[in-house]
Amino acid sequence: PKETCWESSDLYKFQGFWYPGFLLSGVLGVQSQFEARSDDVILASFPKAGTTWLKALCSCILQDPDQDHDDQLSLKNPHELVRTLEYDLFKDDVTLPDIDLSTMPSPRLFHTHMAYSHLPDSVLKNPDCKIVYITRNPKDVIVSNWHFFNSDSWRTSPEPYPIEKVIDEFCKGHQFYGPFFDHVLEFWFESLKMPEKILFLKYEEMKRDPKGELKKLAAFLGRPFSNDEEVEKVLWRSSFDRLKNLEVNKNGVVFDLEVSNKSFFRRGVVGDWKNYFTDEMKKKLDEISCMKLEGSGLDFEI
Numbered sequence: 001p002k003e004t005c006w007e008s009s010d011l012y013k014f015q016g017f018w019y020p021g022f023l024l025s026g027v028l029g030v031q032s033q034f035e036a037r038s039d040d041v042i043l044a045s046f047p048k049a050g051t052t053w054l055k056a057l058c059s060c061i062l063q064d065p066d067q068d069h070d071d072q073l074s075l076k077n078p079h080e081l082v083r084t085l086e087y088d089l090f091k092d093d094v095t096l097p098d099i100d101l102s103t104m105p106s107p108r109l110f111h112t113h114m115a116y117s118h119l120p121d122s123v124l125k126n127p128d129c130k131i132v133y134i135t136r137n138p139k140d141v142i143v144s145n146w147h148f149f150n151s152d153s154w155r156t157s158p159e160p161y162p163i164e165k166v167i168d169e170f171c172k173g174h175q176f177y178g179p180f181f182d183h184v185l186e187f188w189f190e191s192l193k194m195p196e197k198i199l200f201l202k203y204e205e206m207k208r209d210p211k212g213e214l215k216k217l218a219a220f221l222g223r224p225f226s227n228d229e230e231v232e233k234v235l236w237r238s239s240f241d242r243l244k245n246l247e248v249n250k251n252g253v254v255f256d257l258e259v260s261n262k263s264f265f266r267r268g269v270v271g272d273w274k275n276y277f278t279d280e281m282k283k284k285l286d287e288i289s290c291m292k293l294e295g296s297g298l299d300f301e302i
């Protein structure tokens, strides 16, 4: 089946999830070609749930300790440090040429927005290949996405697209990688079954208790911190205020997508939806969240 949404004039439903053509081609490429190693780490997220932050944190944690003096985040945008499988690296039956995956040193760090059930067997069936999933309350995901697609890189019309329509499409699941709730729940249930393979993080908890969540993340990646100073250092290096103001993130674009690096740093707060949602919009989102998450043990609090 085919649908449209404001992000794209054509969306295709593939095994339960919506993709525009170029992403579907990437998904098929990943499925047919990506061979995970046992010590690979796959970061996973729904778009606008905190991908950039997770990429920054994990690349800091896994950075070669001998190179520690040289903070790679000051030299490269997090999306350049951790590539997204289905749009940076694979496409149908070809591997995009600018990076040789076989010579990348272990542990390799990748990212994907793909649904859990769409990941290749080499990731799913290898208990040692770890996944870190980050999610965020759906109202902030909507607002962040709305701003992102209204930014210079993507905007196709002079007027901003009405947020009411974005909410409507979100509720129907008609957006890149949608439906949101199905995406989140697949990873959530699998993380309950395999906590040693999948770490499930929430943006809001990371904001509330950054040290505690970061320690959990580092321990999961097999790089526990030995002292609080190290924790502080990684948090500072990956912090929104620092990254937003680095030259490398103010300029340049993210590879094939040609999205400006600065589009990934907007406000970085919890609850920005309150500045945009009417009571009616809030009610609609709360109702759908309640219905979709009922009995799952997952909630978003805000």
Ligand code: A3P
Pocket (backbone or CB within 6 Å): 045, 046, 047, 048, 049, 050, 051, 052, 053, 056, 140, 143, 144, 145, 147, 238, 239, 240, 241, 243, 264, 265, 266, 267, 268, 269, 272
């Ligand atoms: P807002 O638009 O609400 O500000 P993604 O990385 O998945 O595309 O998500 C982008 C959202 O994460 C944006 O949210 C962005 O500002 C926020 N973000 C980016 N870097 C961050 C960081 N280091 N810490 C916290 N939030 C960050």
